[in-house]
Amino acid sequence: MWPPRRIAGESLLSVVLALLAAGSGALTGGGTLQIVGIALATGVLSPLRRVLPATVLLVSVVGSDVFEGLAPLALVAAWSAGRRIAGAGRATVAFGLAYVLSLTATILQALPQFSVPLSVFAALWLLGTVIVPGLAGRYWVQRRTLLNTLREYNAQLLRERAMIAGQARLRERQRIAQDMHDSLGHQLALISVHTGALEVDRELTGRQREAVGVLREASVAAMHELREVVGLLRDGTQAPGPEAFSPATAAGVPGGPVAAAGTEDAAVPSRGVAGIEDLVAASRGAGTAVELRRSGEPRPLPPTADHAAYRIAQEGLTNAHKHSRGASITIELRYEPDSLVVEVANGPAPAPADGGRSVVSGGQGLTGLGERTRLIGGMVHAGPTADGGFRLAGVLPYTSPEGGAPGPAPWGEATPFVDPTGDFRRQIPAGPLGEGDPVIYGSGLPKELARAMSRNNRSSGIAIGCGVAALIALLLVIAAVVGLFVFVGEADKGMIEPRKYDEVKVGQSEAEVRKRLPDGSSFLTEGLEKGAPPVPQGAECLSLNSTATGSSWDREPVFRFCFKGGKLIEKKSFEVRT
Template sequence: MRERAREHLCDLGLWLLLCVPVLLKSDPNDGGSWPEVVVGVVLLGGCAAVARRWPPVPVAVVAAVSLSSTLELFTASYSPALLAFGYLAGRRQERTRAALWLFGAVAAAGLLLTTVTGTSLGQWFTLLLTLALAVVAPWLIGRYVRQYDRLVRSGWELADRMEREQAAVADRERLRERSRIAGDMHDSLGHDLALIAVRAGVLEVDPELGPAQQHAAGELRRAAADATARLRDIIGVLREDGAGAPTAPPGETVEELTARARASGLDVTLTPAPVPTLPGMSGLALHRVVQEGLTNAAKHAPGAAVSVEVAEDAADVRVRLVSGPGTAGAAGPSGGTGLVGLDERVRLAGGALAHGVTGDGGFLLEAVLPRNPPAPLPLAPTSARELDRARREVRRGLARAIWIPLALLGGLGLLMAGVALWTQHQSYLEPEDYARTRIGQSLAELSDDLPDRPLDGPPAHAPAEPPGVDECRYYRSTMLAAIPVYRLCFAGGHLADRAEVP
């Protein structure tokens, strides 16, 4: 409500300010009349009232009132209104098409009135110049101010949004860290529980143990398998969608990982040894591929032999794990999240992962990893992109505010030059045609040799016309020079004097 009252006060102040030139220049003591004052004050009041809702309307009304006073569009009473409403139209109007059509309509109306009234084209050129300087230029300035305000407003909105997003990012990072912890629990504890189950399975079939010890070992194996399944179910709920695979245990190499699995009872063969060391994400991904392959072999193919082969070249390292079919039964169904997370980890390292069942019922896991993993490309925040787009809009608005008036003035100058050349051509008398003129010839006899239009008047400092003539006509003797000119004077419809005026 307070904002609306402020807008009404601003419109009232604008109306009172624009009425001052009307009161001063339309006063009866200054050649005007009180009806003109009343009409001007009422029209300006209506324009100020609708300027916010329909910005081009006030420009059209004021331009029409100015054209009714003078074809040159420039009036002391309404020129300030043209400047003000032109600026406000650019400041408040979203689209530019209506304003461009309005400018073209004003120019066309001026040309039509000039043609109908038979006045000189110089007045129309003055109208175009007034339109460019008093309407188009303020409109462009208003467009630039609008774009600049939008940039400032976007900056404050983005700052507020970033403050809100900062708190959301902190919460999201806490949840992501919990998801990473859940992933670590699934992969590391799941791996260890699988190895415990393998060791318990070995003890269960050890002939040196008694039946009670073998039964206890069997219960331990089944408990480890159940704990693995429950861990998988719980972590499946906690794991974040699309979360990357966890990192390797600190300091553990692929040789130590396979040795730990071998000590747990897995038949693991590693070639070659030692395994090539890879930097950064590739090294972590290599460890994860071997760890996931051994974990799956311990869970789903206990007792089967596992071969781990690592081959390298100048650009890539290929790791291949092949496990045979199990001999002691599977440890339970797989949730599939391990391979999904592993594929994401390999992809982030710039490599590729493949897996599938072999012809003899075993399982193949193969990954190709680059020696130099690509650096992650930082994405520009959405707020930064929006701010950069707003800046480009402001720069384009400033460029338009500069080059459009210059283009209009240049086009107007070319148009005036063209019309001037055309006018000169219309009033150019060929020297041969002038030489054929004779004193006493009638105007009808000379009409075929004379140009369509004479000059508007004699050149400056021309000699006095001879006495006793009705009229004298002046024609250009050259296309590009103002002097000398030919003077033909007529009396009674016949040529009474001819001369070349220097």
């Protein structure tokens, strides 16, 4: 089925060609039935050229020799046939047959007065009206096919390059994960072992044992977080099991209290919104006044947003402990209609941290939070408050940027880097505005490559178009020059000036008159007998065109000389309808 736009365009084209055919038929003096028939045939053949290009080409080109109203359709059919006839061989046969049949019909119509100049002119005319439009249409469709092929080829190269880059990233992430596992995991396990040993030391006071317990729990929590990070870096590959970071395994202790201290993996603390209460409890246990507020109806979050909420609360508490020691802290969880707002605010510090000494800070925590929330479609704001405190707030959407809440991939199942059945543009990572990567255009090509191809296509298209236009113009100029020479030669054979007509007198000998007049063997003298006065009985007449203009645009002046018995017995001047 054709789309509405094509149906409207084809209907408009059919109407225009039918009107041109009807107008041409009216100008040539055709009857009403003939004009209507040609207009209807043109309107029917115009849309059929899309499904029967060769047939419509032959009918329109050959028919235009008999009915001039089909000439505009012949031009359109030649262009369309050049685009739609499959195979160079079939196109050559179709255009060659149309050319030969049309040229043959033109020559047959000129008989019995055949002339070589007329045949040359007809051949050049058909070359410009049939072959040249067909070649232009053929070039256009081949160029478009070539460009589409090049775009597909470049898109395939980009897909392969993206896959190779993805595999390289996976290998590098696995290497980093292995390094973190081998270095940090071992050190954290040693910290956990030693703090576990200190915790059971009988010489410690209750306060010291409590502080050592906090250190041991912190080291265990750090090991759990390290395992999560390693699992994320490995992108779905098998993450190390609990025994990988077991303090007992790292220290070589087979059992006892020390081993038990490192095997608390069964009670893994939550790293989502539910784990914020544990953070608050830990801070209160350290002697800090922390208040946790909730508002709104709790709603589920995607795993990434849930983890980001935990990290925002953790970062806010950490910064408050470091920079505003002793200040009260408020954590607020507000469930808005479309997002969760996590806010951590603290008042001004009662005294400078560490007695005025500067606190070491890498300045990377807030930057990492901003990147984490940006990737899930949220945002983070941090800044001082009016009372001299500090406020950290994050807005986390309830749905992921993809429109769902995907869970983490199971351990041991590799996540495919690209979907082999998906569209290439869907395989491009989303940018910060939810659109495709800004260096990629909608066609799936890099910006530089797309611009280069656009410039090259435009330049090459202009150059080739100018070349084709120049070739067509050259052919038309050649045809015009040849036609001019042919017309001048034919005019010398079939036209005279009015003064020569006046110089000839009735009664002069036939030989003398013919010597002063052209022989009339020209295609310009064809059809001059139609509408002419009756020929004298037994006379032989010579009809010639006049160089003067007729009384109207559709009338042509004619001079006729009639001979009988070797003398000029009559000369007449009249007009015939062209």
